[in-house]
Amino acid sequence: MDVFYICFMFERNITSELIETLDFFPAIGIVGPRQVGKTTLAKYISKHLAKDSIYLDLENPRDLAKLEDPVLFFESYLDKCVILDEIQVRKDLFPILRSMIDMNRVSGRFILLGSASPELIRNTAESLAGRIHYQELTPFLWLEVKEENSNLTMQDHWLRGGFPNSLLANSDKQSLQWRTSFIRTYIERDLPLLGLNTSPEQLSRLWQMIGHLHGQLLNYDGLSKSLGNTGPTIKKYIHFLKEAFLIRLLEPYHFNTKKRLVKSPKIYIRDSGLAHQVLRISNYGELFGHPACGASWEAYVIEQIAEGLSVDYEVYFYRTHQGAELDLLITKAYRPVMGIEIKFSSAPKISQGLQICMDDLKLSKSYVITPDSDFFKLSDSIDVCSLEYFLKEFLP
Numbered sequence: 001m002d003v004f005y006i007c008f009m010f011e012r013n014i015t016s017e018l019i020e021t022l023d024f025f026p027a028i029g030i031v032g033p034r035q036v037g038k039t040t041l042a043k044y045i046s047k048h049l050a051k052d053s054i055y056l057d058l059e060n061p062r063d064l065a066k067l068e069d070p071v072l073f074f075e076s077y078l079d080k081c082v083i084l085d086e087i088q089v090r091k092d093l094f095p096i097l098r099s100m101i102d103m104n105r106v107s108g109r110f111i112l113l114g115s116a117s118p119e120l121i122r123n124t125a126e127s128l129a130g131r132i133h134y135q136e137l138t139p140f141l142w143l144e145v146k147e148e149n150s151n152l153t154m155q156d157h158w159l160r161g162g163f164p165n166s167l168l169a170n171s172d173k174q175s176l177q178w179r180t181s182f183i184r185t186y187i188e189r190d191l192p193l194l195g196l197n198t199s200p201e202q203l204s205r206l207w208q209m210i211g212h213l214h215g216q217l218l219n220y221d222g223l224s225k226s227l228g229n230t231g232p233t234i235k236k237y238i239h240f241l242k243e244a245f246l247i248r249l250l251e252p253y254h255f256n257t258k259k260r261l262v263k264s265p266k267i268y269i270r271d272s273g274l275a276h277q278v279l280r281i282s283n284y285g286e287l288f289g290h291p292a293c294g295a296s297w298e299a300y301v302i303e304q305i306a307e308g309l310s311v312d313y314e315v316y317f318y319r320t321h322q323g324a325e326l327d328l329l330i331t332k333a334y335r336p337v338m339g340i341e342i343k344f345s346s347a348p349k350i351s352q353g354l355q356i357c358m359d360d361l362k363l364s365k366s367y368v369i370t371p372d373s374d375f376f377k378l379s380d381s382i383d384v385c386s387l388e389y390f391l392k393e394f395l396p
Contacts, residue, residue, distance in 0.1 A: 011144065011147070012037070012041060012137070012140075012144060013141065013143070013144055013308075014135055014137065015041065015044070015045065017135075018030070018041075018045055018135055019045055019048050019049075021133050021135070022045065022049065022081075022107065022108045022111070023049075023107050023108065024107055025107060025131070025132060025133045026101040026105055026106065026107060026108070026109045026110065026131050026132070027097070027101065027109055027110040027111070027112060027128060027131055027132040027133075028110075028111055028112070028132065028133050028134070028135065029087075029111075029112040029113075029114060029118065029132050029133070029134040029135070030042060030111065030112070030113050030114075030134075030135055030136075030137050031113075031114045031115070031116065031117055031118065031121075031134055031135070031136055031137070031245075032115070032136050032137035032138060032245055033115060033139070033163075033186075033244065033245045033246065033271075034115045034182075034185075034186070034190065035163055035164070035165060035182060036137055036138065036139050036162075036163060036164070037137065037140075037164055038085075038113045038115075038137050039057075039085055039113060041137060042055075042083050042085075042111045042113055043055065043083070045111065046081055046083060046111065049081055049108050050108075051079060051080055051081055051108060052079075052080050052081070053080055053081040053082070053083055053111075054077055054080050054081075054082055054083070055083040055085065056082070056083065056084055056085065057085045057086065058084060058085060058086045058087065058089040058090050059085075059086045059089055064089075064090075067090065067093070070093055070096050071096060071099075071100075074096070074097075074100045075100075078104055081108050081109065081110070081111060082109065082110050082111075083110075083111045083113070084110065084111070084112050084113065085113045086113065086114065086115060087112045087113060087114045087121060088114050088115060088116050088120070088121045088193070088194060089193075091121060094127035094128060095127050097110060097112075097127065097128060098127045098128055098131065101128070101131050102131075105131075110132075112132070115190060115244070116194050116243055116244050116245075117136075117243040117244075117245070118134050119243055120194050120195070120240070120243045120244065136245070138162065138245075138270075138303075138307050139161055139162025139163045139164075139167075139270075139271050139273075140157075140162035140163075140164065140167060141162065141304055141307055141308060142154055142157050142304050142387070142388065142391070143304075143308065143388075143391050143392070145157055145162075145167070146388065152167070154371070154387070154388065155284050157272075158272050158287075158296075158297070158300050159172070159175075159272070159273065159276060159281075159283070159284050159287055160172070160175045160179075160272075160273045160276075161179070161271040161272045161273020161274055161275075161276070162271060162272075162273070163178075163179070163182070163271060163273060165178050166178050166179050166182075166273050167273075172282055172283045172284075173282065175273070176276075176277060176282050179273050179274055179276075179277040180277055182274075183207065183274060183277060183278070186244070186246070187200050187203045187204055187207060188200045190244070191203060191240055191241075191244060194240065194244065195240075196236075196237065196240045198237065202227065202229075203237070205227060206223070206227060206234075206237055206241075207241075207278060208278060209223060209226060209227075210241070210247060210267060210269060210278070211269065211275060211278030211279050212279075212292075213267055214267070214268060214269055214275050214279075214292060214295050214296065214299060215266060215267075215268060215292075215294075215295030215296075215298050215299055216266065216267065216295070217262065217264045217265070217266055217267075218238070218249065218264055218265050218266065218267040219264065220234050220235055220238075238267075245270065246269065246270060246271075246274070247267060247268060247269055247270060248267075248268045248269075248270045248299075248302070248303065248306070249265040249266070249267055249268075250265055250266045250267075250268060250302065250315065250316065250317050250328075251265045251316055251317075252264070252265065252266075252316060252317055252318065252319060253316035253317065253318045253329050253331070253336075253361075255334075255336075255361070262319040262320070262321065266317055268299040268302065268303070269299065270299075270303055271303075272296060272299065272300045272303070275296060275299060276296065279292055279296075293344060294344045297342065297344040297371065298327055298342045298344075301327075301328075301340075301342045301369055301387055302315070302327070302328055302342070304387060304391060305328065305330075305340070305390075305391070305395065308391055308395050309330065309395065309396060310396065312332055312333075313330055313331065313332050313337070313396050314330075314331050314332075314334070315328055315329065315330055315331075316328075316329045316331060317329060318339075318357050318360070318361065320356070320357075320360070322356075323353065324352075324353035324354075324356040324357050324360075325353055325357065326339045326340070326341065326353075326354065326357040326358075326361070326366075327340055327341050327342045328340040328342065329361065330396060332396070336361045336362070336363055337396060338363065338365050338366060338367065338394075338396070339354070339357060339358060339361065339363045339365075339366035339367070340366065340367050340368075340369055340390075341354050341366065341367070341368045341369070342368075342369050343368055343369070343370050344370070344371065345370055346370060346371075346372065346373055348368045348370060348373070348378075348384055349378070350378050350379060350382055354366065354368075354382070358381065358382075363381075364381060365381055365382075365383075366381060366382050366383075367382070367383050367384070367385060367390055367394065368382060368383070368384045368385075369384075369385065369386070369387050369390055370384065370385075370386060370387075371386060371387065372386050373385060373386050374386075375389055
């Protein structure tokens with residue numbers, strides 16, 4: 001299937017926002033994992049600019065050779081928007097880009113694409129502060145898929161994840177093969193290029209362990225003992241996986257120092273398809289009967305909600321040492337807004353733990369999210385609904 005068709009048969013939620021941003025900022029950075037559609041999105045955005053664009057893939061030796069004298073090259077294209085793909089390959093360009101922007105500060109000068117966070121692409125914050133706006137591009141979210149009235153179901157999206165080539169593969173087997181190849185390349189090639197100096201075997205073992213910790217509290221000491229590494233080394237590895245957009249660390253919410261609260265984050269593989277790859281789950285029947293099904297559903301819901309929120313909201317979980325837990329807490333300015341309990345069930349009930357958490361956090365509203373429940377009230381303050389209904393009707 002044609003790559004452009006794959007990436008734009010579903011419109012990305014951030015497309016119009018990025019076009020508006022590029023009309024104001026001299027540069028934008030689109031960051032996210034490989035194969036998520038950054039290049040296609042950048043080329044699409046560039047067609048909506050008043051100026052022409054030129055594209056360079058910094059992993060292509062022919063394009064890289066054009067930047068042997070980057071100052072001369074950029075000065076030759078002052079009237080164009082320059083798209084630099086895989087910018088982490090040439091981190092030394094950032095001071096030059098800053099100079100070029102300051103010499104001719106107009107909007108839409110550069111679109112930078114990177115397969116890692118700005119933190120891993122070193123020197124960007126210092127070099128381009130105030131000149132660039134960064135935007136993460138995630139794998140396709142469910143509403144991006146659903147709004148195009150495709151034949152894909154939420155089960156398909158949950159099983160295969162949101163990477164275009166995985167989601168739109170001709171079969172579940174083909175999808176799993178693509179994800180297996182993708183994660184092998186990330187471990188063997190991409191993470192070392194970003195500066196993670198360890199053996200692929202060590203990273204592969206860590207990835208397998210994270211798959212089995214999916215949705216659980218992160219225990220650095222346990223991982224370090226299993227891998228034979230120090231705690232600080234394991235923290236470094238986890239940090240790299242997080243900044244490469246492969247995992248999410250969901251932090252616990254603290255507001256009352258008098259209460260004994262869990263303080264370790266929970267760890268999730270962000271893309272559900274990659275989580276199922278590491279667990280060797282190849283079809284929905286296997287997923288439905290797998291012991292990790294509940295944790296997988298929880299992670300999927302959290303990712304869809306967290307990436308659908310506007311930037312002024314944040315997400316946490318809340319758990320006391322007595323065992324009361326709220327799967328997801330949405331806050332604004334660190335103040336609790338709503339609580340979410342995630343259930344892989346069509347007939348959920350109010351748990352005592354949910355009520356305790358609501359009382360602790362003084363929450364006036366919480367939701368119990370299931371795969372396909374109709375909307376109904378469990379109480380005046382607790383509603384039950386499907387994930388899709390929540391995303392469309394109640395997402396802040």
